[in-house]
Amino acid sequence: xxxxxxxxxxxxxxxxxxxxxxxxxxxxxxxxxxxxxxxxxxxxxxxxxxxxxxxxxxxxxxxxxxxxxxxxxxxxxxxxxxxxxxxxxxxxxxxxxxxxxxxxxxxxxxxxxxxxxxxxxxxxxxxxxxxxxxxxxxxxxxxxxxxxxxxxxxxxxxxxxxxxxxxxxxxxxxxxxxxxxxxxxxxxxxxxxxxxxxxxxxxxxxxxxxxxxxxxxxxxxxxxxxxxxxxxxxxxxxxxxxxxxxxxxxxxxxxxxxxxxxxxxxxxxxxxxxxxxxxxxxxxxxxxxxxxxxxxxxxxxxxxxxxxxxxxxxxxxxxxxxxxxxxxxxxxxxxxxxxxxxxxxxxxxxxxxxxxxxxxxxxxxxxxxxxxxxxxxxxxxxxxxxxxxxxxxxxxxxxxxxxxxxx
Ligand SMILES: Cc1ncc(COP(=O)(O)O)c(C=O)c1O
Numbered sequence: 001x002x003x004x005x006x007x008x009x010x011x012x013x014x015x016x017x018x019x020x021x022x023x024x025x026x027x028x029x030x031x032x033x034x035x036x037x038x039x040x041x042x043x044x045x046x047x048x049x050x051x052x053x054x055x056x057x058x059x060x061x062x063x064x065x066x067x068x069x070x071x072x073x074x075x076x077x078x079x080x081x082x083x084x085x086x087x088x089x090x091x092x093x094x095x096x097x098x099x100x101x102x103x104x105x106x107x108x109x110x111x112x113x114x115x116x117x118x119x120x121x122x123x124x125x126x127x128x129x130x131x132x133x134x135x136x137x138x139x140x141x142x143x144x145x146x147x148x149x150x151x152x153x154x155x156x157x158x159x160x161x162x163x164x165x166x167x168x169x170x171x172x173x174x175x176x177x178x179x180x181x182x183x184x185x186x187x188x189x190x191x192x193x194x195x196x197x198x199x200x201x202x203x204x205x206x207x208x209x210x211x212x213x214x215x216x217x218x219x220x221x222x223x224x225x226x227x228x229x230x231x232x233x234x235x236x237x238x239x240x241x242x243x244x245x246x247x248x249x250x251x252x253x254x255x256x257x258x259x260x261x262x263x264x265x266x267x268x269x270x271x272x273x274x275x276x277x278x279x280x281x282x283x284x285x286x287x288x289x290x291x292x293x294x295x296x297x298x299x300x301x302x303x304x305x306x307x308x309x310x311x312x313x314x315x316x317x318x319x320x321x322x323x324x325x326x327x328x329x330x331x332x333x334x335x336x337x338x339x340x341x342x343x344x345x346x347x348x349x350x351x352x353x354x355x356x357x358x359x360x361x362x363x364x365x366x367x368x369x370x371x372x373x374x375x376x377x378x379x380x381x382x383x384x385x386x387x388x389x390x391x392x393x394x395x396x397x398x399x400x401x402x403x404x405x406x407x
Contacts, residue, residue, distance in 0.1 A: 036367040047394040050367040054253040059301035066290030080277035082109025098232035113247035113260035125150035129179040136374035163192030167201035180212035186219040186333025189381040193333040196229040203234040219334040312384040324406040342378035349405040
């Protein structure tokens with residue numbers, strides 16, 4: 001068949017996509033990121049506050065370790081679960097900080113926390129199963145649950161409580177169809193955090209009900225108000241129920257390295273490894289050597305980043321709260337501001353929701369993510385993992401646009 005006759009045949013009997021793929025949409029944050037890139041390529045100057053990505057470089061000792069691994073010939077496959085030394089080092093980190101019982105054998109190194117989540121959801125969620133989670137929540141949770149045939153059951157957190165995670169409403173939402181409760185503290189996008197007492201109550205309740213607790217602790221070190229907490233501290237008392245996911249991306253400014261981890265009960269971990277052996281095999285070998293160095297020597301760099309984020313967090317919340325029609329409390333954790341902009345809706349200017357306001361702000365040269373992508377249309381998300389200069393200029397642009405809209 002010639003290429004032209006191939007084209008002409010389009011539309012007669014088109015091969016089908018899977019039903020699962022039919023419901024799949026691109027991640028809203030990635031979509032905004034792409035749209036901002038397109039506008040930039042067309043010559044517009046865009047201040048991108050949409051990406052959840054530290055503006056710092058990866059610590060130099062980490063880069064150097066990966067470079068050395070390449071020169072030393074670490075360019076081959078490893079075991080599907082990752083470098084044994086790295087698995088041990090991740091497990092040791094939780095044993096040291098939280099008294100967690102996991103060893104390297106109960107640890108998988110994954111292609112980012114995203115792949116860890118994807119794999120464990122595929123392993124645990126059947127068609128028709130429910131996954132209970134707080135809302136607003138990170139965009140990929142719902143998509144990944146639905147892709148596995150599951151149903152997300154969302155339980156609202158309260159802006160008046162700075163979106164703090166509460167165990168009881170989550171436990172109250174459990175039915176006989178619930179397979180797990182998925183929590184994310186500190187939370188993207190709200191900044192809400194859980195206390196250790198709430199996590200303990202959640203784990204206890206889930207053990208009683210025979211349900212898994214899956215805790216995404218990607219932002220574990222970024223706590224600005226209240227205490228740091230982790231389900232790792234409950235794992236010894238609930239070895240069959242607790243699964244923890246973490247990431248090198250945000251903590252070590254290693255987003256592009258694509259490295260995360262998962263720890264949990266042996267039967268869950270062995271299935272995650274089996275799935276990973278068919279899906280990606282091991283994460284990139286020389287990158288894992290860099291990650292090992294991150295755990296060994298990058299704490300000073302991490303502490304410097306944390307200090308910078310803490311400064312930006314107050315600066316941003318104050319500046320946003322002063323904008324017309326905007327209400328913003330400082331985030332308790334993570335590196336996002338999540339202001340309520342709904343007072344601007346319905347005024348002259350035709351803004352009827354978070355997508356419309358983000359589209360208008362993008363035209364004005366600042367990229368944010370609409371809150372509806374996370375489950376609440378009243379809000380927009382702004383990442384303060386950006387330089388102070390970009391934050392200041394981005395908020396100035398918001399002020400100019402909001403002045404005209406809020407009237
Ligand atoms: C809550 C949450 N989990 C997981 C991830 C993914 O992290 P990784 O880069 O390790 O895949 C993100 C990234 O934005 C996130 O916000």
